[in-house]
Structure formats: structure tokens, C-alpha cells
Amino acid sequence: MELRHLRHFxxxxxxxxxxxxxxxxxxxxPPLSQRIKAIEDELGVQLFRRRPRGVEMTxxxxxxxxxxxxxxxxxxGAFEATRSAARGEQGRLCIGIQPTTLFHPFVPSVIRAFRTAYPQVSLTLDECLRTEQIERLRNLQLDVGFxxxxxxxxxDFLVFPLLNEPLVAALPSNHSLARAGRRTALLSLKDLADEQFIIYARQHGPAFYETTMAACxxxxxxxRLGQxxxxxxxxxxxxxxxxxxxLVPACMQxxxxxxxxxxxxxxxxxPKAGLLLGLRRGDGSPVVRNFVNLVRKTANTFT
Structure with missing residues (x-):
């Protein structure tokens, strides 16, 4: 018995x-009547009683x-799920997030937009520094990474530039350059020439260290480098x-x-901080393709 025979019945x-x-x-x-009779013969039971004006189920x-x-x-359902997966409407997506990127309003905004557009895709966010993120992308533990x-x-990788944002100075609140009278005042980097700079993630995410050094x-x-x-x-x-x-990205405000x-x-x-999207070169996943397309399209109009 074939599926089409069930549809006939x-x-x-x-x-x-x-x-x-x-x-x-x-x-x-006539062929439909013969098909129903063949189904009954195969099952060995009567499925319909013939009536003058139609049939009645037993x-x-x-x-x-x-x-x-x-x-x-x-x-x-199986066929539709397969087609849906081929369109990237179902599946899983693991997104790498560097610690500063989640503070940028673009990142949570675009992730929410993707969840709305593709509600049946299961999303996982994995916070990691640059070197960890590259390794996890390479080992297939991540699909994409900010x-x-x-x-x-x-x-091995494709990287799409998305946005740039300025760096701002983070100062102790009791610092002379942070006093109430200077609350709206702008600083120049030269104003910080005698200060001790706190750097972060120099080994595993050196972008900000390198940008700070170059700008100074x-x-x-x-x-002068501190702790x-x-x-x-x-x-x-x-x-x-x-x-x-x-010096930290403006989004940290x-x-x-x-x-x-x-x-x-x-x-x-x-000095600027970039925001980019990285993925493995040649990744043919429809889910990844949909995410990349949405992210790049959103970046073009993000304000």
C-alpha cells in the first residue's frame, strides 16, 4: 500500500x-472504486458500506x-521540515560573542530580529575572547562570531566589517578630568599623556591594546602601562x-x-573600535547564510 492509496481512502x-x-x-x-476494493482486500476488512447515494464507513x-x-x-510534516531546514528556517546556530560586542546595541538588536524572522532556529550564545572564538569557529563549535x-x-575564514564606533576614555570618578565642572567637556588623548593605562585581553583579544598603543x-x-x-x-x-x-568602546557607556x-x-x-562578523569560508549552511544576510543588511541601515 502506498501513501497515495491512503490519500485516496x-x-x-x-x-x-x-x-x-x-x-x-x-x-x-472506476479506478478509484477498484483502488478502495484493493485496499479492503489487502486489509481483509470492509471499510465502507455501499449505499444508494454514496458510501458509509464501517x-x-x-x-x-x-x-x-x-x-x-x-x-x-517530515517533508515540510526537510524543506524548511533546506531554507534555513529550522536548525541550530551557535554565535560567538566577544565581551564588548554584546554591549553594542546592534548585536542584541540583530539577534532579536533573527529570532523573530526564524523562530524555529535554536540559538546559542557563547561568550569568548578573540583567540578562543577563532579556535571554536575552526573546530565547528561556533557557526559565526562577532x-x-x-x-x-x-x-579559512570570511570576515564582514559591519560598523565602527569611537573609543572613549574611562576615568576614575574622582579624577581631576572627571570633575563635575568638566562633565560635558571633551578630552584629547594628550590630556592623558601622564596617566597610567589599564589594558585588557592583550594576549587573547589584542585589538584594543593595539589600537590604544597606536593612537597614543x-x-x-x-x-605608561599599568595592571x-x-x-x-x-x-x-x-x-x-x-x-x-x-580607552574602551563607546558602547561600554x-x-x-x-x-x-x-x-x-x-x-x-x-581611535575606533570595529564590529565585524566572522564565519568559516565555504560554510554552506542555510541557517548561517540567512543570519549573515540579515546581519549585513541590518548593518547597512543601523543608526
Whole structure:
């Protein structure tokens, strides 16, 4: 018995009339009658009682109808799920998040937009620093990752630049440059020439360290380096207790911390923090393709 035979049976059961069922199926009445008879012979039971104006299901027919509908629904569901997966509407997506990227309003915004557009895709967020993220992308533990700098490996990865944001100075709240009278005042990097700089993630996410060093050198001074922090939140904690200053992405101003004041920078030297999306080169996953397309499209219009 084939699936199409079950569909023939269901049509007759629902119409209660072989001729009407044949019209619905686009068949001739005699072959459909023969098919129903063949099903009954195969099962060894009577499914319909023939009446002058149609057919009436037997008790066995009603049981078979229930099972036939369930079988057809199962197969139809399997086919649709397969097609949906091929369109990237179902599946899993693991996204790498560097610690500072989640503070940028673009990242949670675009992830929410993807969840709305593809609600049947299971999302996992994995926070990790740059070197960890690259390794997890390489080992198939991550599908995509939000990055802060380009990757040296152009052979295995694709990286799409999305946005740039300025760096701002994070100062202890009792610092002279952070006093109430200077609350709206802008600083130049030269104003920080005598300060001790807190750096973070130098080994595992060196983008900000390299950007800070380059900007200070361009401003005419070599920064005095203080304690090194493993993550940006740890660096801000060190700033809060007065151990130095730090340059951080502007989005970190969304993180309020007692003892820390943020100041924008002015002048010709405006260090920037990039936001990029990385993935394995040649990844043909429809889910990944849909995510990348949505992220790049959103970045073009994000304000």
C-alpha cells in the first residue's frame, strides 16, 4: 500500500461519495472504486458500506481513517521540515560573542530580529575572547562570531566589517578630568599623556591594546602601562578603584559602574573600535547564510 492509496481512502471517507472523491482527486470513478476494493482486500476488512447515494464507513473504516490521517500528517510534516531546514528556517546556530560586542546595541538588536524572522532556529550564545572564538569557529563549535578586529587567516575564514564606533576614555570618578565642572567637556588623548593605562585581553583579544598603543603614539606619547586585566569589565573595575585610565568602546557607556566616568575624545586622533562578523569560508549552511544576510543588511541601515 502506498501513501497515495491512503490519500485516496481519506478522500472517499471525507466525501462519503466515490464520484465526488474522484473529482476531488482528479481521477476517474472506476479506478478509484477498484483502488478502495484493493485496499479492503489487502486489509481483509470492509471499510465502507455501499449505499444508494454514496458510501458509509464501517467501524473498521473509522479506525483506519484515524490512522491514515496520522500517517499522512507524519510524512507531510517530515517533508515540510526537510524543506524548511533546506531554507534555513529550522536548525541550530551557535554565535560567538566577544565581551564588548554584546554591549553594542546592534548585536542584541540583530539577534532579536533573527529570532523573530526564524523562530524555529535554536540559538546559542557563547561568550569568548578573540583567540578562543577563532579556535571554536575552526573546530565547528561556533557557526559565526562577532569580532572586534580582522583575522589574519584569510584562507579559512570570511570576515564582514559591519560598523565602527569611537573609543572613549574611562576615568576614575574622582579624577581631576572627571570633575563635575568638566562633565560635558571633551578630552584629547594628550590630556592623558601622564596617566597610567589599564589594558585588557592583550594576549587573547589584542585589538584594543593595539589600537590604544597606536593612537597614543600618534598623539606624541608612549602610554605608561599599568595592571593588565583579562576582560574589559575587569579593566573598568581597576579604573573604578583609581589604578589608571582606559580607552574602551563607546558602547561600554551603557554599563554604569560606580567609580567610573566616561569622557569622549576630541581632536584629529579618533581611535575606533570595529564590529565585524566572522564565519568559516565555504560554510554552506542555510541557517548561517540567512543570519549573515540579515546581519549585513541590518548593518547597512543601523543608526
Amino acid at each position: 481519506v478522500a472517499v471517507a471525507e466525501e462519503g461519495h466515490i464520484t465526488r472523491a474522484a473529482e476531488r482527486l482528479g481521477l476517474q470513478q 467501524e473498521a473504516g473509522r479506525v483506519f481513517l484515524e490512522r491514515a490521517r496520522a500517517t499522512l500528517a507524519h510524512y507531510d 569580532l572586534r578586529s580582522k583575522l589574519d587567516d584569510q584562507k 603614539l600618534k598623539a606624541g606619547f608612549t602610554p 593588565e586585566a583579562p576582560r574589559i569589565t575587569s579593566a573598568l573595575s581597576l579604573v573604578a578603584v583609581g589604578l589608571g585610565v582606559s 551603557n554599563m554604569t559602574m560606580n567609580g567610573v566616568v566616561y569622557r569622549r575624545l576630541q581632536g584629529a586622533i579618533q
